[in-house]
Structures are given as C-alpha cells and as structure tokens.
Amino acid sequence: MESEELVGLMKQIEEKGIGWDKVEEQTKVSYDLLKLYVNSGPVPVTIIKGLKKLLEDPPK
Known part of the structure; x- marks a missing residue:
C-alpha cells in the first residue's frame, strides 16, 4: 500500500x-x-488493515 493511505489513517487516529x-x-x-x-x-x-480495524472499533 502507499504511504499516503497510511498518513490518512494516522491523521484519522489523531483526530479521534x-x-x-x-x-x-x-x-x-x-x-x-x-x-x-x-x-x-x-x-x-x-x-x-490493523489501523482500519482500530478505527472501526476503537479501544475504550
């Protein structure tokens, strides 16, 4: 996968x-x-996939 997708996922994690x-x-x-x-x-x-799964079901 491209690093741009990783950057986007990392940004979403920070936003959440x-x-x-x-x-x-x-x-x-x-x-x-x-x-x-x-x-x-x-x-x-x-x-x-791991980061996407984490975003779908964030830890409590």
Whole structure:
C-alpha cells in the first residue's frame, strides 16, 4: 500500500483522540515504525488493515 493511505489513517487516529500507546498495543507496531513507513514507501497490508480495524472499533 502507499504511504499516503497510511498518513490518512494516522491523521484519522489523531483526530479521534486514540493514543499511540493504544495503537501500538492493538497493532503490535510502534509509532516510530509507522513514521518510518510514512517516509520510506510501501506499507505492509497487514498494518493498513490493523489501523482500519482500530478505527472501526476503537479501544475504550
């Protein structure tokens, strides 16, 4: 997947006020790694799917 999609998902997460600690806990991917993918190119589909799932069903 393209990094633009990742940027959009990360922005939505921030807008919903979901903490990055919760994101890391749910997706098993650190914020630093997500930022690296934003800058470096192709993003694994599993990360995109994990973030989409998190947005659909945010942690309490």
